[in-house]
Amino acid sequence: MESAVEVERGTAPIKEQFLTSKEKFHAFLDSGRPGQKSEDAERDSGEPEQKRIRLDSEGAPEEPEKKEEEKKRRRGQNKSRPRMKPQSYEGRRLCPSIIQERDTKCFFGDKCRFLHDVSEYMRSKAEDLGEQCYLFNTFGKCQYGVTCRFAKAHTSAEMKNLVNADLYKPSADRETVRNHLDKDLQRRLRKKQVSFSGAEAFLKTISRGKKLEEEQRDPETQESAVPPVKTVGPITDADIIKLRPCEKKQVDFRDKLYLAPLTTCGNLPFRRVCKRFGADVTCGEMAMCTNLLQGQASEWALLKRHASEDLFGVQLEGCFPDTMTRCAELLNQNIDVDFVDINSGCPIDLVYKKGGGCGLMTRTTKFEQIVRGMNSVLDVPLTVKIRTGVQQNCNVAHKLIPEMKKWGVSLITLHGRSREQRYTKSADWDYIDTCSQLAAPVPLFGNGDILSYEDAMKARETGVSGIMVARGALIKPWLFTEIKESRHWDISSSERLDILRDFSNFGLEHWGSDTQGVEKTRSFLLEWLSFLCRYIPVGLLERVPQKINERPPFYMGRDYMETLMASQHVGDWIQISEMLLGPVPNNFSFLPKHKANAYK
Incomplete structure (x- = not known):
C-alpha cells in the first residue's frame, strides 16, 4: 500500500506500507462492518442515511451543521464532562x-x-x-x-x-472478593455510632497543642512569650499507646512492578487482567474519605479486593487530619489490605481546590498531621503518592521527601510531572533519581512514561526502588510481561480480543450478568478501549519501541480486527463491545472524556 500521509513530528513512525489516510481508513472499516451492505443499498435507493449522533459537552445532541471554527474550538479533553447518572435499561425490574x-x-x-x-x-x-x-x-x-x-x-x-x-x-463470592461493606456497619456509620478512639486521642493532641500555644502568646504583641514545648504539634508516644514500627505489618516493596491506582479504569476486573500479566502490587481506585465515613456503598465498592491480588492497598483522598485519621482507623478495623496510600498527587480541580490531592503538597502542616495521624491508627504501612510540585518550573518534592521520612511513611511514589504539566511534557526521571537518593532508606518508586521494557530498564538505572505503571498498563496491560521477560511482544489482534473477553467475563462476575451489570461492564470496557486504541502493534513500527507521547497516525493493520482496534472513534469501540456483550440497548449512550467522540 502506498504512503498516503507523511509522518509528522510527534507522530509514531509506522512502516510506509501500512500508512493510509483518514478517508481510506474509515472506508475500509465500513466495508467490513456488519449490516453495511444494507445501509449502502438504502443510500442508493435515495433513503436518508442513518448517521451516528454525537453529544455535546452537556450530553445533548450536537447540531448537525457547525462552523469550522466552533468544531476546532470544541476539540480536546472534555474536562467539564457532566456526571452521568446510572441509566435504567428495563421498564420494570424483578423483585x-x-x-x-x-x-x-x-x-x-x-x-x-x-x-x-x-x-x-x-x-x-x-x-x-x-x-x-x-x-x-x-x-x-x-x-x-x-x-x-x-x-x-x-x-x-x-x-x-x-x-x-x-x-x-x-460462600464462593465471599472467598474470591473481600472487603464488602457490612450492612450493620453501614447503618452505624449513617447514624454516627462508630467509635474512633484512636483518632480522637490523636486529634486531642493537636487541639491541646494549639491551646497551649495560644495561652503562651503575649496579649499585646501576639507573640509567643515562651518557646514552644514538645507537646505542641504531632502526637508523641506518651500521649497514646500505639504500635512500635517493628510491630506493624512489614511489606517488601523493593523491585516490584506497581499498577497505579487509576480512577475509573483501575477497577477490580482490570486489575485482575494486569495480575495475570505479572503486576506485583495493585491498589484500589482513589476513594474519598468523607464518602467512606458516610457509608456510601459506591465508594466502599472501590475498596474490594480479589483473591488474586496478593499485595493490595487502597488509596484515600482527603484534606483534613480529622476525617483522614478517622477513615484510616475505620479501614484498619474493617477491611483486609496490605497498605494504605495517601493521594497527594491528584491534579483535578475538584480535588485540588478543596486542598486535597496536589494541594497537600503546599499545606505541609496539614499534610504532616494527616500522615502522623493515620500512622498512629494503622497496623499496616502508610504510603504516599506525590508529584514534582504544583507549578511547572517550581519543584518542591525534594524538600518534602526528607520531611516525610521523619513523619513515618513506608513508601513514596513520585510522578515525574507537576500538576500544571499534567501529561503534556515528558516525565523528569533525572529529578526522580535525585529524589530517590534523598528518600533513602525509605523506598521511592518512580512513575511516568513507561510503555516498554526499555523504558523500564532506563528507569531502573536511576536510584528508584521500583516502578509504578499507569497509562502504559491501560494502553498495553501485557507490559508487565514484557518488562519481566525483557522483550517486545508482537501480540496478535485475536490475543488482544481474548484479553477483552476475559475483562468482560470478570466484569459480569463483578457487576452482574443481568441487563444493568452487562451495560455497566460495557461502559467500563469502552472507557478502557479509549486507551487501548493508542497501542501500535510492534510489527508495524518503523522504530521500536513506541513512545507514550507519540500519537498514532491512520494506519491499516494486518487484519480487519487489528485495524478496528486502531480506530479512535467511539462507534468502532461500540462494535468491539458488541462482539463480546451483544448489541447495545436502544437508549444506550456513552460520553467519554473526548468532546468530539460520543455515542447515543
Missing part, C-alpha cells in the same frame, strides 16, 4: 426476593416497586446474549437467575434457577 427464590414473602409487600410476576417480566425482558453463562460455568450457580442475560443456560422450563452441585459453593 430480588423472586430472583433469589426466597421462601419468605417480599419484605415490602404491596408497597414494593418491583415486579413479582415472572411471566410478566419475561415478556418485557430483552433477548439473551448467548447460550453459555460465565457465572454458571465458573461457580455452578448464577445468582441473577431469570434476570441473567444468559439465563437459558441455567433456568428450567418452570423458570427455576438451576444449580451445578459439583461446582457450587455457597
Whole structure:
C-alpha cells in the first residue's frame, strides 16, 4: 500500500506500507462492518442515511451543521464532562426476593416497586446474549437467575434457577472478593455510632497543642512569650499507646512492578487482567474519605479486593487530619489490605481546590498531621503518592521527601510531572533519581512514561526502588510481561480480543450478568478501549519501541480486527463491545472524556 500521509513530528513512525489516510481508513472499516451492505443499498435507493449522533459537552445532541471554527474550538479533553447518572435499561425490574427464590414473602409487600410476576417480566425482558453463562460455568450457580442475560443456560422450563452441585459453593463470592461493606456497619456509620478512639486521642493532641500555644502568646504583641514545648504539634508516644514500627505489618516493596491506582479504569476486573500479566502490587481506585465515613456503598465498592491480588492497598483522598485519621482507623478495623496510600498527587480541580490531592503538597502542616495521624491508627504501612510540585518550573518534592521520612511513611511514589504539566511534557526521571537518593532508606518508586521494557530498564538505572505503571498498563496491560521477560511482544489482534473477553467475563462476575451489570461492564470496557486504541502493534513500527507521547497516525493493520482496534472513534469501540456483550440497548449512550467522540 502506498504512503498516503507523511509522518509528522510527534507522530509514531509506522512502516510506509501500512500508512493510509483518514478517508481510506474509515472506508475500509465500513466495508467490513456488519449490516453495511444494507445501509449502502438504502443510500442508493435515495433513503436518508442513518448517521451516528454525537453529544455535546452537556450530553445533548450536537447540531448537525457547525462552523469550522466552533468544531476546532470544541476539540480536546472534555474536562467539564457532566456526571452521568446510572441509566435504567428495563421498564420494570424483578423483585430480588423472586430472583433469589426466597421462601419468605417480599419484605415490602404491596408497597414494593418491583415486579413479582415472572411471566410478566419475561415478556418485557430483552433477548439473551448467548447460550453459555460465565457465572454458571465458573461457580455452578448464577445468582441473577431469570434476570441473567444468559439465563437459558441455567433456568428450567418452570423458570427455576438451576444449580451445578459439583461446582457450587455457597460462600464462593465471599472467598474470591473481600472487603464488602457490612450492612450493620453501614447503618452505624449513617447514624454516627462508630467509635474512633484512636483518632480522637490523636486529634486531642493537636487541639491541646494549639491551646497551649495560644495561652503562651503575649496579649499585646501576639507573640509567643515562651518557646514552644514538645507537646505542641504531632502526637508523641506518651500521649497514646500505639504500635512500635517493628510491630506493624512489614511489606517488601523493593523491585516490584506497581499498577497505579487509576480512577475509573483501575477497577477490580482490570486489575485482575494486569495480575495475570505479572503486576506485583495493585491498589484500589482513589476513594474519598468523607464518602467512606458516610457509608456510601459506591465508594466502599472501590475498596474490594480479589483473591488474586496478593499485595493490595487502597488509596484515600482527603484534606483534613480529622476525617483522614478517622477513615484510616475505620479501614484498619474493617477491611483486609496490605497498605494504605495517601493521594497527594491528584491534579483535578475538584480535588485540588478543596486542598486535597496536589494541594497537600503546599499545606505541609496539614499534610504532616494527616500522615502522623493515620500512622498512629494503622497496623499496616502508610504510603504516599506525590508529584514534582504544583507549578511547572517550581519543584518542591525534594524538600518534602526528607520531611516525610521523619513523619513515618513506608513508601513514596513520585510522578515525574507537576500538576500544571499534567501529561503534556515528558516525565523528569533525572529529578526522580535525585529524589530517590534523598528518600533513602525509605523506598521511592518512580512513575511516568513507561510503555516498554526499555523504558523500564532506563528507569531502573536511576536510584528508584521500583516502578509504578499507569497509562502504559491501560494502553498495553501485557507490559508487565514484557518488562519481566525483557522483550517486545508482537501480540496478535485475536490475543488482544481474548484479553477483552476475559475483562468482560470478570466484569459480569463483578457487576452482574443481568441487563444493568452487562451495560455497566460495557461502559467500563469502552472507557478502557479509549486507551487501548493508542497501542501500535510492534510489527508495524518503523522504530521500536513506541513512545507514550507519540500519537498514532491512520494506519491499516494486518487484519480487519487489528485495524478496528486502531480506530479512535467511539462507534468502532461500540462494535468491539458488541462482539463480546451483544448489541447495545436502544437508549444506550456513552460520553467519554473526548468532546468530539460520543455515542447515543
